[in-house]
Amino acid sequence: MQWLDLGMKLPITDPTWIFFLVLVIILFAPILLNRLRIPHIVGMILAGVMIGEYGFNILERDSSFELFGKVGLYYIMFLAGLEMNMEDFKSIRTKAIVLGLLAFVIPMTLGFFSNVFILQFGFITSVLLASMYASHTLISYPIVIRYGISRQRSVSIAVGGTAVTDTLTLLVLAVISGMFKEEYSDLFWVWLVAKVVGLSALIIFFFPRIGRWFFRKYDDHVVQFIFVLAMVFLGAGLMELIGMEGILGAFLAGLVLNRLIPHVSPLMHHLEFVGNALFIPYFLIGVGMLIDVRILLVHGGALKVALVMTVMAMISKWIACWATQKIYRMNSLERELMFGLSNAQAAATLAAVLVGYNIILPDGQRLLNDDVLNGTVVLILFTCIISSFVTERAARRVAVKVDCEEMNAEQLEEEKFLIPVSNPETIENLMGMALVMKNPKRKGGFIALNVINDNATSQSDTMNGKRQLERAAMIATSAGVTLNMVTRFDLNIASGIVHTLKEVNASEVVIGLHRKATLVDSFLGNMTESLLKGTHKQVMIVKCLMPVNTLRRIVVAVPPKAEFEVGFFKWLERIARMGSQLGCKIHFFAHLDTQRYLEGYMNKNHAGVRSEFSELSTWDDLLLLTKQVNYDHLLVIVSARRGYISYDPSFDRLPHQITRYFSNNSLLVLFPDQYGDPQEMISYADLSQQQESPTYEQVGHWFYKWFKKK
Structure with missing residues (x-):
């Protein structure tokens, strides 16, 4: 098919035009759907349906979608582990384990009986299909990140429950797939569990130590970003080597690197930005390209399988969240948020159906037939859409509630950090210290100050001061924080800081520790001493x-x-x-x-x-x-x-x-x-x-x- 007589055929295979169209979708899908109050995640999936093989056949799902899709999937699981508040998780880990077990046992039970008595499938097929109901993917997790509620209790419970549920599901998948391999034995699943536990222990022990050594030795943000990605794929690759899915390794890498990447750090901002701007949308579009909506109208068997799979998966997940809510006396909004996060089926579900589809039984039939394959695609479509809507609605209400509570609890004094910059070697540490002390909800409240002595008004002093301010602004911007730059001429540095404190009504000062130049020089330095005498505001001296x-x-x-x-x-x-x-x-x-x-x-x-x-x-x-x-x-x-x-x-x-x-x-x-x-x-x-x-x-x-x- 010719396209506008420009020598372009559908589907488009040229990498330049493929990447351009994907970027256009990533750009305009959220803009158009936000006006309709539709979550942009749904827009990405629907756009994938339209441009894919089963839609208008504009793009072919080539190797680029498989590559970026896998990166995006790992990225979702990695960010889920990275965003988790580990201190809060320790207090709710029991709740997360309970939710994970309920979200596995209930779908497995209901799914097995529905597969046997309604769909008339065999034992092994019913078990594998029921495990697909139990698994879920944090498709809607970027929504809670966007609303700034990723550290809420219900979100941490859902994320922890995801790790438990998907681990059990992947173990079932590994055991069933191993049954049809030549090396299968009675101790296959025992050996598999031992390998998973051993590898997890190695990742937990070595990854933080390697990361801490690397971050101390290299402070370049680009180098640190590449290092983190390498660790994510190393964890995912090691899991695949032992027969598990890489999503478990990516999630584990996020957990162990959690403490080395503060939530307000520039590196965290870079990781979220790249993932939400490119990798995750690519994955969602690729999922949409797998969906063939026409099977609902053409094949009655596929429609029946799809209906049973979708209903069983959604009902069982809701029951698991409802039971967790009742056991721990949580409110209905928390249950809604847990259900929204744990309802979407994508990653492990796709892995299970593809593995089962490729297994040929002795009678020549597939373990999971075409009806199950097509029904799985419909299951993914509906659960992802419903998950996005439910999470969006609940996240908005939780964010409003949290903001109101914090507004009532806030002190009357406005939080403003004044950071005098003069030594280029200390700017990074001063900004880093102030960033981890600030209120995570505030995006501003930083003032970088450069004081120039009236007696030293050379052009070089002015230019050096401007460079230091720009460097501080770059660090703040990379962390998603706004910073005001102030240059002041005064009789001395201490006087300039004190006067600026009063003018901008700063709440505190963060300065570097003075280095003794002579034997008779004081420990804090004359400037710091004068500053302490000149203000009663909080002063923090950092080394x-x-x-x-x-x-x-x-x-x-x-x-x-x-x-x-x-x-x-x-x-x-x-x-x-x-x-x-x-x-x-x-x-x-x-x-x-x-x-x-x-x-x-x-x-x-x-x-x-x-x-x-x-x-x-x-x-x-x-x-x-x-x-x-x-x-x-x-x-x-x-x-x-x-x-x-x-x-x-x-x-x-x-x-x-x-x-x-x-x-x-x-x-x-x-x-x-x-x-x-x-x-x-x-x-x-x-x-x-x-x-x-x-x-x-x-x-x-x-x-x-x-x-x-x-």
């Missing part, structure tokens, strides 16, 4: 020896009476967010009275974050932390300005202790919000230099030692 996402633990030293400072819950919220994003355990060392406030806040607001509490009676015990802080830990020291409630004279020895005992550790020195305006006219003690203890303190220590000897 990172490795990328933020590779930290394994956060150790927090809290002084006595810190709970009486006005900024106590503010800095505690920032540390808790950091622990949640990085998946780190937070170990608090504090006085027993302060511990009660810390435990109460963490249990109420961040119950999913792993936390531990130990006593730190006096600040002199800070040296005990040397045994608790390793090279890949972050030491957070909560200090205070002189003259305030939680200030302790032993703070004067902090610079010496840090320099001597914690020089090889990543460090965060935190000065919280405190009441009152800065009083620059009062003579403050030097916070950065090691000072001699006051006379009364020396005399007290002398008498204590003397009586102790006696």
Whole structure:
């Protein structure tokens, strides 16, 4: 068939035009269907039906659709594991296992009896077909990502249940397919389970260690992106080598790399962007090209099989979600969201039907005949459409509910991070630290500041400052966050920061730790000291020896009476967010009275974050932390300005202790919000230099030692 007399025939086989048409579909399908309130995932599948062999035959389902389709399928499972909140998952893992078992047992039971008594199939055919009802694919998972509810409890339960259900389904598929192989034996399925468990243990042990080493050694985002994709396909390929489907390996890779890729990091943004823009739509279009709607009108047997398969699959999944809801007393909206995510059939269902279709029985018939093949395609179409509609409706309602709750719970103060940039070596770590501390729901609230001294107004200083601001903006943009760039001329850097703080009404400052230039130079530096005297807002001084996402633990030293400072819950919220994003355990060392406030806040607001509490009676015990802080830990020291409630004279020895005992550790020195305006006219003690203890303190220590000897 000639097309517009341009020498082009249908179906189009030229790679350039194939890719162009696919991109046009990816571009316009969401735009057109959003006006009709139809999920764009449904649009991708329907577009695949129209352009495929069974539609207008515009494109042929060539090897590119098979390649990108497989990548897209792995990507869906990988993102599902990567997006899962592992801290919350630990508290709901029992619910996820229950949902997974119910979503496997109920469809297997109902499906087996319907296949035997209604469709009149044999035993093995009925078991394999029933396992297809049990499996499901997270086709509608991109919808919950788009609405920002991927870390809701019901979503985590559905994702965890998917892993359980699909694993059991793939085991059934592997055993049945192995029965028709020459090497099949009575211990085949036992050996298969042993291989799956062994390989999973290897992935869980080695992948995080390899990933942490790689991220520490290479900080280029492109290199990190390629590395992550390589790990995904390595996990998928290893699973296929032992006879399982690669989707299980991709999901497992997402789980084990979860803690190395924070939800708000630039790398996470890149992974989601590429997957949702290209790989996943390609997979959905390829699924649509398999669907032949005409069989419903032409072949009565196929229509009957398709009707039974679709009804049994949907009813059994709804019963499983309803039972889980009743067992754990969840609300109807959570049940609806679980049903929407667990209803779609695609990946494992396609794998099972193709395997069964290619198995030839001794009598010359196929294990799964043409009616089952065509019925499976219709099953995929209807379940994907219904899954998308249900998930879209539930996700919208959940997102509105969550936003209203968070709006009521938010503090009146607007969250704004002011990040002075001057040293190109610290910009990456400063931005990374601020990103893991910010509210995940906020897309703004970042101000990068470059202060230029009035006495040094050379063109080179201005250009260098502009380059640093642009680099900070690139990091923020790659993480999906907006950042305002401010260049300021002032008498000195500290004054410029203080004035900008007031002008933009920033809530806190994140700066890098000063490097001592001379022996008489102070630990914090004159600029930081002036900044602390010039503002009562929270100041965080950062020294990172490795990328933020590779930290394994956060150790927090809290002084006595810190709970009486006005900024106590503010800095505690920032540390808790950091622990949640990085998946780190937070170990608090504090006085027993302060511990009660810390435990109460963490249990109420961040119950999913792993936390531990130990006593730190006096600040002199800070040296005990040397045994608790390793090279890949972050030491957070909560200090205070002189003259305030939680200030302790032993703070004067902090610079010496840090320099001597914690020089090889990543460090965060935190000065919280405190009441009152800065009083620059009062003579403050030097916070950065090691000072001699006051006379009364020396005399007290002398008498204590003397009586102790006696």
